[in-house]
Every structure is written in C-alpha cells, then in structure tokens.
Amino acid sequence: MLKLESINVRFGGLAALQDVSLLVDSEDMVGLVGPNGAGKTTLFNVISGLVRPTGGRVLFNNIDVLRKPLYARARMGIGRTFQIPQPMHELTVRENLLVAQRFGTGSVNQSKIDEILDFVRLSDKSDRNAATELALTELKALEVAKALAIQPKLLLLDEVLSGLETAGKRQFMQMLSDLHWRFDVGILIIEHDIETISSVCKRVCVLNFGKLIADGTADAVFKDPEVIKSYTGESGA
Amino acid sequence: MKIRFLLPVLAVVYLAIPYLWGGNNYVMSLLVAAFIIAGVALAWALLANLGGMVSFGHSAFFGVGAYLSALLCINYRLPVLAGILMGGIGAAVASIAMLPALRLRGPYFALAVLAYANIFKILAMEFKGITEGAAGVTNIPALPTVMGFDFSSKLGTYLVIVTIVLLFTGSYHLIRVSHYGAALKAMHDSEDATRVVGVNSTLLKAMMLFVSAFMTGVVGAVNAHYINFIDPDYAFDLGWTLLPMVAVVFGGYRTLMGPLVGAVGIFMLDQLVFKALIGTGHQIMLGAVLAVMVLFSPDGLVPLIGDKWKRIRRAQA
Amino acid sequence: MFDLILQATYSGLLSGGSYALIALGLALVFGTMRVINLAHGEFVLLAAYIAYTVESQMDWNPLLALPISVVVVCITAAIVYLLVTRLDKNREMNSLILTFGLGVILTNLVLFIWKADIHSTSVGWFQEAVVLGPLYSMRSELLFFITSVVMVAILWVWLDKSWYGRAVRAVSSNRDAAKLMGINPHVTELISFLIAGILASFSGVALYCASVIQPALGNALTIKAFIITILAGIGSIPGVLIGAVLLGVSEALTITLLSSALQELTGMLLLLFVLLALPNGLFGRAGRRG
Ligand SMILES: Nc1ncnc2c1ncn2[C@@H]1O[C@H](COP(=O)(O)OP(=O)(O)OP(=O)(O)O)[C@@H](O)[C@H]1O
Ligand SMILES: [Mg+2]
Numbered sequence: 001m002l003k004l005e006s007i008n009v010r011f012g013g014l015a016a017l018q019d020v021s022l023l024v025d026s027e028d029m030v031g032l033v034g035p036n037g038a039g040k041t042t043l044f045n046v047i048s049g050l051v052r053p054t055g056g057r058v059l060f061n062n063i064d065v066l067r068k069p070l071y072a073r074a075r076m077g078i079g080r081t082f083q084i085p086q087p088m089h090e091l092t093v094r095e096n097l098l099v100a101q102r103f104g105t106g107s108v109n110q111s112k113i114d115e116i117l118d119f120v121r122l123s124d125k126s127d128r129n130a131a132t133e134l135a136l137t138e139l140k141a142l143e144v145a146k147a148l149a150i151q152p153k154l155l156l157l158d159e160v161l162s163g164l165e166t167a168g169k170r171q172f173m174q175m176l177s178d179l180h181w182r183f184d185v186g187i188l189i190i191e192h193d194i195e196t197i198s199s200v201c202k203r204v205c206v207l208n209f210g211k212l213i214a215d216g217t218a219d220a221v222f223k224d225p226e227v228i229k230s231y232t233g234e235s236g237a
Numbered sequence: 238m239k240i241r242f243l244l245p246v247l248a249v250v251y252l253a254i255p256y257l258w259g260g261n262n263y264v265m266s267l268l269v270a271a272f273i274i275a276g277v278a279l280a281w282a283l284l285a286n287l288g289g290m291v292s293f294g295h296s297a298f299f300g301v302g303a304y305l306s307a308l309l310c311i312n313y314r315l316p317v318l319a320g321i322l323m324g325g326i327g328a329a330v331a332s333i334a335m336l337p338a339l340r341l342r343g344p345y346f347a348l349a350v351l352a353y354a355n356i357f358k359i360l361a362m363e364f365k366g367i368t369e370g371a372a373g374v375t376n377i378p379a380l381p382t383v384m385g386f387d388f389s390s391k392l393g394t395y396l397v398i399v400t401i402v403l404l405f406t407g408s409y410h411l412i413r414v415s416h417y418g419a420a421l422k423a424m425h426d427s428e429d430a431t432r433v434v435g436v437n438s439t440l441l442k443a444m445m446l447f448v449s450a451f452m453t454g455v456v457g458a459v460n461a462h463y464i465n466f467i468d469p470d471y472a473f474d475l476g477w478t479l480l481p482m483v484a485v486v487f488g489g490y491r492t493l494m495g496p497l498v499g500a501v502g503i504f505m506l507d508q509l510v511f512k513a514l515i516g517t518g519h520q521i522m523l524g525a526v527l528a529v530m531v532l533f534s535p536d537g538l539v540p541l542i543g544d545k546w547k548r549i550r551r552a553q554a
Numbered sequence: 555m556f557d558l559i560l561q562a563t564y565s566g567l568l569s570g571g572s573y574a575l576i577a578l579g580l581a582l583v584f585g586t587m588r589v590i591n592l593a594h595g596e597f598v599l600l601a602a603y604i605a606y607t608v609e610s611q612m613d614w615n616p617l618l619a620l621p622i623s624v625v626v627v628c629i630t631a632a633i634v635y636l637l638v639t640r641l642d643k644n645r646e647m648n649s650l651i652l653t654f655g656l657g658v659i660l661t662n663l664v665l666f667i668w669k670a671d672i673h674s675t676s677v678g679w680f681q682e683a684v685v686l687g688p689l690y691s692m693r694s695e696l697l698f699f700i701t702s703v704v705m706v707a708i709l710w711v712w713l714d715k716s717w718y719g720r721a722v723r724a725v726s727s728n729r730d731a732a733k734l735m736g737i738n739p740h741v742t743e744l745i746s747f748l749i750a751g752i753l754a755s756f757s758g759v760a761l762y763c764a765s766v767i768q769p770a771l772g773n774a775l776t777i778k779a780f781i782i783t784i785l786a787g788i789g790s791i792p793g794v795l796i797g798a799v800l801l802g803v804s805e806a807l808t809i810t811l812l813s814s815a816l817q818e819l820t821g822m823l824l825l826l827f828v829l830l831a832l833p834n835g836l837f838g839r840a841g842r843r844g
Contacts, residue, residue, distance in 0.1 A: 048433055049433075050429060050433075069432075069437070070429075070432040070433055071432050071433075071435050071436055071437045071438070072437075074432070074433055074434055074435035075435045079433075079434075080433055082429075082430065086427050086429065086430035087427065087430070088423030088427050088430055088431055089422075089423060089425065089426035089427045090422045090423060090425070090426070091419055091422065091423050095419050096423075098416065098419065099416060099419050099420050099423060099431070099434065099436065100434035100435070102416040102420075103416070103420060103434060103435040103436040103437075104434045104435035105435075108416070131426070131427075146430075146434055147434075149434070150434050150435055
C-alpha cells in the first residue's frame, strides 16, 4: 500500500533522511524505532506531506503522492497523529472529529463519530474544549481519534504512548492492538520503548542518523548488533 | 443572539427608526452612511475572524464594486439592482488577483493588499477610456422606484442598505456555524493539524476573500448609486479601509454584532462629536481610538462588555 | 532619447539616494523588532513642518531647524516605541494596526496645526541649478543625496564596528541568544527607534528644502520606505541603499518613458514582485514571510 523509494531529506547541512526505502501493507502493523533525532518524525512528515523530500518517491496504492498537497493525501487515506498533540483549537472534542470526518471523507456520519469516541474512551469528554480542557492521555487519544475520523487506510502514529503513566499506557496499548482489525487500517507506529514496540508489532524498522539500519521481525531486529549499538552506544536511550 | 434577539432588532430597524426619523433627511443620511461603513466593516471582520487575514486594502473592492456597477448601468443600461450584484461579483473577481498573497503571513498579506488597492486606484485613474479617469463618473442612475416607493430617497436607500447588511450578517452567521466555519476557526491556531485531516486551507481562505470582496463590492455599488458620482480618489480612498477597520477594532471582530455596533457607534461619534469639537483633523480621534483599542482591548469593546455581562449574570445565578 | 534616459537615470539616482535616508529608519526598526512602523513617514513629515515653521516664523534658514526636529521627532519615536512594547498578544500584526493608527494621529495633528496648504522653502539658493555635463539637478537635490549617502555610510560603519551594532545584529538574528549574551534587547530596540527618529529628522528637513510638503505626504513616504525595506530584505544596509536607488531610477524612467501618473504603480509592482517571488528580498537573510 505504501511504498517509499530512497527518500532523502536535507535540512541545510543536516541529512535527516538518507536513502530510506520501505514497504507497508494494508494488513501491516509496523514499528518504527530509533534514537532521538534519528529522523522518524521527518519520515512521517514526508509521507503526510509536511516536508518535501530532496529526493525519492512516495507511492500510495501505486499513485505517486509527492506532488499532492497535505489535504489531498489525507483524503486518499493517509491519517497521522503528531508527537506533540495538536488538537484543533477553539473546537470541542466532537467538533474536532466532525471537521476531520467532513473534510477527510466528504460526508458526516454521527454514529461513526460516536463509535470512534467510544473506542478511544472520550465519549464523556466530547463537549470539552479540545485545546484547553484535556489531560495528556486524552489529548493523545484525541490525536488517534482525529486520524481515525478521516477513515484512513494507513495510520501514522507518532509516539502516542510516550509520556503516559503505566496504567494509561497499558490501556492505550490494548487499544492499539484492537485498532488494526477494528478499523481495518495499516499502521506505522513510532515508539522509543523497545518492550512496548515488540509487544504490539511483529515487524520493526530501525532508523539511525537518517538511515534505515534494520527491517524485520522484532526478535531478529533487536538481536542485530548494529541496532544494539545504535541504542546503547550513541544515544543511550 | 437567537430569535429572541433578532425580532427586536428587526422591529427597531424596520419599524421604529423609519417611524421616528423616516421624514428627517439629515438623520436618514447619517444612518445610510453609517450602514455603508457597517457593511464594509462586516465584510472586513469576516475576513479577519474566519479567514484570519487583516486587510489594508478593502478600498479596492469598494471601488471596483462602485465603478463596475456605475459603468454597467450607464453604458449597458443594466437595471440598478443587477448592476449592484455585478459590482459584488466584479469585486470578487478582482480579488482573484490577490490570491498569490494568501500564502504570505499576516503583516505581509496586509501590506501586499494595500499595494493592490493602490494599483487598482491608479488603474482607475489611467484607463480614461473606460473610467473617465480623474474626472470621475457622473450621472450614475439612482436606485429605482418599485411599486410607487422611491428607493432613491434617503428612507428608501436606508431600507436597501439595512436589508443588505442584515442579509450579509445572516450569511456570515451561516458560514460561521457551518463545518467550513469550524474548520476556519481551527485553522488560526492549528493550521497543520487542520490540513492533515483533509482541509484545503488555502481554498477556504480564498473563499473567505471572495465572500468578503463580494460584500464590499455590493456596498460600494450601493453607495455609488446613492451619491450618483464617483472618482478614483473617492471610490478607492484609503478611508474605506480605515473607518471600517476602526469600527471593527472598536466593536470587536470576534462577534457578529461587533462590527455593526462599532460602525454605527464610530461613525456617529466621528460625525457628531469629533467633527464638531475639532473640525479639520477630526480623524485624529479615529487614529486614537484605533491605537487605544489595540493597546487595551485587542478583541474590541463589545466582547469586553459581553464578558462583564456574563460575569454579572453568573454572579447573580 | 538617450539624453532623456540618462537624465532620468540621474534624477532617479538622486531621489533614490534620498529615499534611502527615509527608508533606513524603517528598515532598522524592522530589523531589530520585526515591527513595520507605519508612522515612520509621519516622523519625516513632522520634521519637514518644523523646518517650515522655523523658516516662516523665525526667518531662519530651514537647515537650522535640525536640532529642534531631532528633539521633537526622537521624543515622538520614543513614545511610539513605548506604546509598541505594550502590545503583548500577536505583536507583529497588532503593531501594524497600532502604528497605522499613530500615523493617522500624526497626520491629522499636522493638518490641525499647519492646515492642508502646500509649502516649500523660499530660500532661493536651494533651487539653483547644478549642471554636470549633460546632467541637470537642483542644488537641494544634490545636497539631499550627499547627506543621505554620508549618513548611510556612517551608520553602516558604525553598525559594523560598534558594540551597539553587534547588539543590533545579535538581537535581530536571535533575540533569546542575544539575551544570554547579556544584551538588553529593550535598550537596543529603543536605540534603533531613536536612530530612526534622527534619520527621519534629517530626511524631513532635507525634504522641505528640496521639494513641496503637505500633510498627506506622510503616508506616501511610509509606503515608499516599506517598499524599499521589503526590497532590501531583513538586515541589509547596502540592500536599503540599492533598493532605494532601484526604486528611484525605475520611477524616474517610468515618468520619462511612460507617464508621470504611473510613477506610483512602478513601486507597487516592484513591491508585489518581491513579496511574492523573492522570499528574502534582494539581499536579506532568510526570514519567513509565508
Ligand atoms: N523543519 C526542520 N528544519 C530543520 N531541521 C529539522 C526540521 N525537522 C527536523 N529537523 C532535524 O532533523 C533531525 C531529525 O528530526 P526528527 O524530528 O525526524 O527526529 P525523531 O527521530 O522524530 O526524534 P525524536 O525521537 O526526538 O522525536 C533532527 O536533528 C532535527 O533537529
Ligand atoms: Mg519525533
């Protein structure tokens, strides 16, 4: 479904991504790990259209989407969350989903919104102001909900678990493993914590200094010496 | 702001005011002028509040509407009402020229639009074959007489402009409560978040620019048929931007009523108080109002009062 | 024809030089504070009217008005600065509206005190011709140009060498880093407003000696100054000089080759072109406008 062909991104002198190629299928749930500043978020930005790569191609269902603007990619079915939650200001939780659904899918379906709200456990918060009246866990849940509201075929989740306390995290992980089949969506998920990622994803990719250094089953990847080195040697994360 | 509010407003506007002052040409002409400003102020506020764009160039739309309607009615004998509509459409079409400026950030957009407004004025001066240049367009047909009622009279024009302004207010309200309104609201502080869920933010902003330009053009056209004479210096005067801007900053651009109350309030203050007290240079007070409001209550006076009112009511409850 | 073009280029060069003096103050404030002071043209206007008063009331040479102008305009500039710093929310946009309002106040103050009449100096010396080969100009124009170039040069060297200049550059490129280096950005900003005031005083007095003044002029001067500032891009003094000359020469050529009514159009088109096509102006550092 998603095919990245040797993506390169430079910010001035910094090579944020170098020759990254990746395939994600519609049944996949792929973990993307790597130390701070490895380029994980940048990769999401390239896929969703916030950053234009200096080289390479992004194919979504065999269509080259590089020239397509953000909103068009969203309408094609690429949904994403932000590492730092970005609720739509001045709107309630429900209105956030409504806008996402109306513009992402072209029509409004209240029962679908109720279903999503229920799934991310925000039903009783639906009339809260999204930007000012939510706790962190709820903001993260709203990020996922907004992305789901556009009926995505591919979901890009950027560290939705980080910063949560243990109980919230466990709940969220349960939710994530359900996401996949409940909403019939392929998932690419960024996560720092190796244990977390191996418990939800069978397949894991590792980015380090902008390069994709491993791609395989979680077990195999985390035994790879180069991966271990990147985690212990350089960033200590 | 619902029906409870609307009926008294309608009663005052359509019954009480005509009944009390309908025969008084002085009061009526003041009100017509005030509502002309109110119409532009509303359009300006729509662009600022929904589109998030501060414009220094609304005089461009005002002038294009005035000229287009006047010339179509004179040269092609278009009925005046059709001319006014065309004036609005023409202004919206003219705003297409400003689309490239949409990707500029706030202050740069404001200044770019000011440049456009100046360019439009110069063009009106220079295309003498069409616009008569600096000499101006005279004998612009007046508003028609319909079923024996003379709409070119002060009272008639008052009813026309008030109706237009109320229709615009209604449209503004409908846009604001629609999904488009919600998306536009969200775009201000979280544009990326809005775009990644499928909102074409540039298109929405462009639409607000068209709507605002259309409204301003219509008002400019009505004004042209009301005073029957325009020249580039008048029709494209920066004052058509300044006064509505002061009105909006005074009344508050977040609310529907703010621009209207602000426009009528500021215009009356300017004409009845400032002009009488100061004479030449009375616009100094407009500058002062603008400065003071931006410094002390950037959201305007009406929200200020609204907040107080809410607090009082909450205290009583 | 060639002679005409040559003369137009020369006149354009001279007026461009004088535009540079007017624009530099605006550019400096814009560089340090990212505030476009829409009242800047009115500073110049105020100085010009003080020169007029000194000449008409006291019968002195208008050049002697300089000290008074500097004092009055700098006080005005300091007031504008203090008001601008009071803005907390959305300063970039609100300062535009605020200074626009202050400009309206100043224009109308001038109108109130001096009325709407047009004035120019009656000192004949200024209007005498200076002929340089095929080129012709008035003494006052040449004087304005020379003053302008000298002041721009002084400011350039000073900004390059002095402690203050370094502070300005530090503040305009990174405010927070400058604070860490022990620079008080408020002082730097106030100084740039005061320098803008001094430059405006010189411009105003020179303007009165070289041409005619009227209250509505302030606005037109501000527009020219910000066209030049945008042309130059953020933080480039030679950029201001070149941008000003570019504007002056294009205007003069437009007048000679097309029509004097189109003079203003040239500047506007230049402005739009740079705004829309050159994100950093002609010479500026990168600064986001989109
Ligand atoms: N818009 C940008 N301009 C310049 N540099 C950028 C930009 N976005 C990211 N970078 C740089 O690119 C590198 C990769 O950043 P990125 O955000 O993709 O890392 P990450 O893997 O998501 O890290 P983290 O785990 O901290 O979220 C970093 O060095 C970052 O500073
Ligand atoms: Mg990241």
